[in-house]
Amino acid sequence: MVKNFQVTLPVENPAAVRLERRQNRAHVIFTGDWTISEVSHMDPELARLDMGDAREVEIDGSGIGAMDSAGGWLLLRTKREAESAGAKVTLTVPEKYQALLDTMERDHTAPPVTHPPHRGMVGLLERTGEGTMHVLRQGYDLLGFLGRVTIEAIEAILAPRRELPFPALVHQIEETGVTALPIVGLLAFLLGVVLAYQGADQLKRFGAQIYTIDFLGVGFLRELGGLVTAIIIAGRSGSAFTAQIGTMRVNEEIDAMQTIGLNIAEVLVLPRVIGLVIALPILTLFADIVGIIGGLVMTYFDLGITIPAFMRELKGAINVNTLMVGLIKAPVFAFVIALVGCFEGMRVERNAASVGKLTTRSVVESIFLIIAIDAAFSILFSVLGI
Amino acid sequence: MSAGGQKDDVAIRIRGLVNGFGGSVIHDHIDLDVKRGEVLGVVGGSGTGKSVLLRSIVGLNHPLSGSIKVFGQETVGMQPEEMRGLQVRWGVLFQEGALFSSQTVAQNIQVPMRRWTHMSQSLMDELAAMKLSLVGLPADAAKKFPSELSGGMKKRAGLARALALDPELVFLDEPTAGLDPISAAQFDQLVRDLQRSLGLTVFMVTHDIDTLRATTDRIAVLVKKKIKVGTVKTLVNDTDPWIHEYFSGPRGHAALNS
Numbered sequence: 001m002v003k004n005f006q007v008t009l010p011v012e013n014p015a016a017v018r019l020e021r022r023q024n025r026a027h028v029i030f031t032g033d034w035t036i037s038e039v040s041h042m043d044p045e046l047a048r049l050d051m052g053d054a055r056e057v058e059i060d061g062s063g064i065g066a067m068d069s070a071g072g073w074l075l076l077r078t079k080r081e082a083e084s085a086g087a088k089v090t091l092t093v094p095e096k097y098q099a100l101l102d103t104m105e106r107d108h109t110a111p112p113v114t115h116p117p118h119r120g121m122v123g124l125l126e127r128t129g130e131g132t133m134h135v136l137r138q139g140y141d142l143l144g145f146l147g148r149v150t151i152e153a154i155e156a157i158l159a160p161r162r163e164l165p166f167p168a169l170v171h172q173i174e175e176t177g178v179t180a181l182p183i184v185g186l187l188a189f190l191l192g193v194v195l196a197y198q199g200a201d202q203l204k205r206f207g208a209q210i211y212t213i214d215f216l217g218v219g220f221l222r223e224l225g226g227l228v229t230a231i232i233i234a235g236r237s238g239s240a241f242t243a244q245i246g247t248m249r250v251n252e253e254i255d256a257m258q259t260i261g262l263n264i265a266e267v268l269v270l271p272r273v274i275g276l277v278i279a280l281p282i283l284t285l286f287a288d289i290v291g292i293i294g295g296l297v298m299t300y301f302d303l304g305i306t307i308p309a310f311m312r313e314l315k316g317a318i319n320v321n322t323l324m325v326g327l328i329k330a331p332v333f334a335f336v337i338a339l340v341g342c343f344e345g346m347r348v349e350r351n352a353a354s355v356g357k358l359t360t361r362s363v364v365e366s367i368f369l370i371i372a373i374d375a376a377f378s379i380l381f382s383v384l385g386i
Numbered sequence: 387m388s389a390g391g392q393k394d395d396v397a398i399r400i401r402g403l404v405n406g407f408g409g410s411v412i413h414d415h416i417d418l419d420v421k422r423g424e425v426l427g428v429v430g431g432s433g434t435g436k437s438v439l440l441r442s443i444v445g446l447n448h449p450l451s452g453s454i455k456v457f458g459q460e461t462v463g464m465q466p467e468e469m470r471g472l473q474v475r476w477g478v479l480f481q482e483g484a485l486f487s488s489q490t491v492a493q494n495i496q497v498p499m500r501r502w503t504h505m506s507q508s509l510m511d512e513l514a515a516m517k518l519s520l521v522g523l524p525a526d527a528a529k530k531f532p533s534e535l536s537g538g539m540k541k542r543a544g545l546a547r548a549l550a551l552d553p554e555l556v557f558l559d560e561p562t563a564g565l566d567p568i569s570a571a572q573f574d575q576l577v578r579d580l581q582r583s584l585g586l587t588v589f590m591v592t593h594d595i596d597t598l599r600a601t602t603d604r605i606a607v608l609v610k611k612k613i614k615v616g617t618v619k620t621l622v623n624d625t626d627p628w629i630h631e632y633f634s635g636p637r638g639h640a641a642l643n644s
Contacts, residue, residue, distance in 0.1 A: 044506070069584060070552055096585075352487070
């Protein structure tokens with residue numbers, strides 16, 4: 001914290017206090033300006049006053065020049081302390097400050113405020129437990145949300161009186177798909193360049209540079225294209241879903257929808273889920289193509305492989321299955337991103353801080369799930385021998 | 387409190403203030419004096435720039451031209467460092483309280499104390515409890531976070547924070563908006579009581595005609611980019627149609643006759 005103290009309030013007369021004792025009578029004389037800029041150093045000074053066993057205490061503030069509520073409190077506190085020590089106390093202040101003191105005397109009887117204590121080792125254990133329970137409950141709730149969305153989706157598709165909100169769907173595809181093309185394309189291209197460079201560098205040692213193309217084609221189509229696209233979209237669209245729905249919660253828009261009788265899952269969740277499930281595979285295909293082009297550019301300059309040679313080698317390395325293995329995962333990733341994004345958005349509480357917190361959580365959760373699911377797919381494919 | 391500068395009985399002096407955004411003028415050369423120790427109510431229709439006026443005075447909005455003097459110091463074009471001398475002498479209550487959501491009510495009240503004084507923690511705790519009592523909040527509110535408070539309690543807590551440094555001048559932005567009539571009446575009484583006992587100067591933006599009647603000494607009406615100052619009694623007979631409608635319309639009439 002910046003230590004820029006110095007309240008610039010002018011103090012004309014510094015505050016002072018002095019104690020006179022005659023046997024069991026104490027006379028406490030307050031003079032000067034008792035304002036907030038003076039109380040900080042007068043507080044310890046007052047604590048040093050020793051009234052001993054005085055039976056009668058006279059607090060004389062009639063010489064006070066200026067007083068505010070902070071200064072008034074110190075006078076009042078001195079009085080109350082003496083009273084609780086069993087003394088008989090009188091308190092005088094200048095006429096114009098009597099009203100302030102009376103108000104404080106009347107209204108203020110509460111003890112000082114206290115703060116929640118800092119928790120030590122026990123607190124750490126407690127929080128670990130709380131966190132674990134929270135994660136479990138979160139998983140349970142997400143599963144519940146998945147069930148609800150599934151049922152509502154089926155209802156929405158089957159029930160003839162309803163129709164899917166097509167404008168919303170098209171809007172979502174545009175928002176999550178079309179506008180993401182530049183960033184996805186750029187990153188896929190750069191990734192293709194990096195991958196080709198690294199592959200060529202290593203394979204050169206075995207004189208197997210040409211296999212850079214195999215490595216690039218298989219690696220990009222099977223894994224990287226889909227994974228990178230999904231992660232970009234989780235950061236881009238998943239977070240947007242949470243923030244949009246969360247802000248609607250803060251503004252009570254969700255509540256308004258419910259009272260009107262709109263189906264939240266149908267109006268808000270379905271267009272996003274379906275939109276992304278359509279958009280992400282297309283984006284992935286786009287990323288695959290641009291990524292390969294990136295690799296092509298790099299191998300051309302680095303290894304001097306011509307475009308026809310590149311194409312010939314690529315054709316030998318990959319087939320339709322290679323592409324499909326990568327693309328089949330995209331709808332699953334899309335579903336997870338949209339579901340988590342909407343789910344976290346629905347959990348936003350009615351304050352602004354909550355939107356930020358849950359948006360972050362939404363992105364982290366969907367990226368975690370994407371990688372976990374990708375690993376599960378890898379195991380599945382290896383068992384199936386694809 | 388009123389240490390220093392007693393010669394001048396004007397707390398805020400505004401001359402020729404012009405405010406505008408993107409080509410549209412909101413305030414067209416307005417003049418206004420706020421006297422020390424008075425409660426001035428500022429009213430006006432939506433979009434007439436009541437809050438802009440308040441924000442211009444406290445330095446959150448930069449006017450196009452004109453002069454604003456607070457306690458004799460020109461604030462238009464003032465550097466942030468120079469502003470600090472004034473910031474300890476005023477307190478601002480924002481519309482929704484603007485409490486820091488990551489801190490308890492007690493910590494909120496202690497933010498200005500921590501920033502500007504070097505009091506011990508125990509003294510700040512005592513003073514925070516005292517401020518809470520003054521604004522009529524129960525002692526257990528101290529430990530609560532803003533999200534756990536009702537709208538009325540947030541405003542009271544915001545007022546307690548605004549009063550943390552015992553300022554001379556307090557700005558209130560729609561203090562009773564969104565409160566039920568009973569809470570609003572209590573808040574009016576609170577403002578009036580505190581104003582009397584602490585000797586405050588109060589600059590209050592409000593829509594609430596009951597609040598105007600109950601608390602203000604004078605009223606400034608923003609109408610047609612200009613400002614008109616008067617009391618409830620003189621403004622009722624004003625010739626301007628908006629002012630006339632405001633004070634003589636059904637709501638105004640009921641409030642003034644009660």
